[in-house]
Amino acid sequence: MNLKMMGSKMKIQVEEAKVEGLRVEGVKMEEAQPAKARADVCPLCEGTGWKTAGNSRSANDRRVTRCDCRLRARGETLLTAARIPRRYEHCELSNYDTDFPGAHPSLQEAHFIASGFAKKCDPRGDKGLLIIGKIGTGKTHLAVGIIKDLIVNRGLACLFYDYRELLKEIQNSYNATVQTTELDVLRPVFDTDVLVLDELGAVKPTEWVWDTVSLILNTRYNDNRTTIITTNFDDQPAAGVTASMSPARAATRGETLGDRIGERMRSRLHEMCRIVTLEGSDFRQKFRSANFR
Numbered sequence: 517m518n519l520k521m522m523g524s525k526m527k528i529q530v531e532e533a534k535v536e537g538l539r540v541e542g543v544k545m546e547e548a549q550p551a552k553a554r555a556d557v558c559p560l561c562e563g564t565g566w567k568t569a570g571n572s573r574s575a576n577d578r579r580v581t582r583c584d585c586r587l588r589a590r591g592e593t594l595l596t597a598a599r600i601p602r603r604y605e606h607c608e609l610s611n612y613d614t615d616f617p618g619a620h621p622s623l624q625e626a627h628f629i630a631s632g633f634a635k636k637c638d639p640r641g642d643k644g645l646l647i648i649g650k651i652g653t654g655k656t657h658l659a660v661g662i663i664k665d666l667i668v669n670r671g672l673a674c675l676f677y678d679y680r681e682l683l684k685e686i687q688n689s690y691n692a693t694v695q696t697t698e699l700d701v702l703r704p705v706f707d708t709d710v711l712v713l714d715e716l717g718a719v720k721p722t723e724w725v726w727d728t729v730s731l732i733l734n735t736r737y738n739d740n741r742t743t744i745i746t747t748n749f750d751d752q753p754a755a756g757v758t759a760s761m762s763p764a765r766a767a768t769r770g771e772t773l774g775d776r777i778g779e780r781m782r783s784r785l786h787e788m789c790r791i792v793t794l795e796g797s798d799f800r801q802k803f804r805s806a807n808f809r
């Protein structure tokens with residue numbers, strides 16, 4: 517019971533007392549306090565965090581299981597730790613629309629794969645997902661939807677990182693005025709059950725960028741950890757590999773994932789991830805009136 521409700525209940529008691537012609541000074545605030553404390557205690561486990569196992573039939577069976585209240589609390593802690601940016605907080609698998617007018621069929625297929633993944637993936641062995649698509653096709657929405665599901669329904673530790681942001685944080689950690697070390701930033705990236713790396717390739721490639729990406733992906737690969745990646749770049753080889761292309765085609769060719777992360781990492785990604793391709797138009801343009809950013 518909250519204080520406001522308690523206040524009105526006390527008022528009623530006082531009024532009843534007046535009607536009955538009783539002294540009302542006896543109603544003290546302190547008397548009401550234990551009732552509040554009791555109301556806050558979880559009725560299932562009485563605050564112990566453990567409840568009797570649901571289907572136990574025998575009175576002698578004293579097996580216990582984690583109470584729902586503790587699971588809920590763990591979910592909240594994990595959600596905070598996942599660092600999902602505010603602009604994507606609304607993203608869930610359940611509100612990912614696949615049948616609006618003009619929706620590309622690839623959305624439905626991608627949603628099906630994402631839902632199956634959220635339900636069944638083994639974070640210590642199964643492949644992750646490489647979600648590829650043009651701007652605004654819903655890549656980040658799907659990735660966030662999956663990790664929220666993994667957190668809330670399966671209690672897995674997940675972490676969201678924008679690729680640019682991650683590289684910036686690692687770079688800042690070399691800066692003596694910032695009180696973090698490279699490992700402070702990287703440890704959770706290496707260790708989390710499921711990592712989302714959003715917008716892979718969005719930073720102009722340099723040797724340092726390639727070394728850093730390969731350190732992250734190879735560490736997770738070697739430790740059998742699951743990674744979900746999104747990218748705007750086509751999953752095509754780097755320029756050097758496509759030397760046979762006609763000069764005219766090469767000139768108009770857009771940059772590829774191979775160009776941005778290197779062929780070696782692109783091929784590693786194929787071992788680490790199942791590819792999911794989203795096609796269609798920019799959801800933000802389509803539903804601009806609905807205030808999508």
Ligand SMILES: Nc1ncnc2c1ncn2[C@@H]1O[C@H](COP(=O)(O)OP(=O)(O)OP(=O)(O)O)[C@@H](O)[C@H]1O
Binds near residue numbers: 607652
């Ligand atoms: N199928 C969908 N159903 C509901 N909302 C969607 C869908 N696709 C995209 N959105 C919404 O549109 C906005 C843009 O989607 P999102 O950020 O996931 O696109 P993206 O492919 O990651 O784009 P970018 O390439 O710019 O990173 C988000 O607010 C997202 O929630």
Ligand SMILES: [Mg+2]
Binds near residue numbers: 655656657714746
């Ligand atoms: Mg995105």
Ligand SMILES: [Zn+2]
Binds near residue numbers: 584585586
């Ligand atoms: Zn409880």
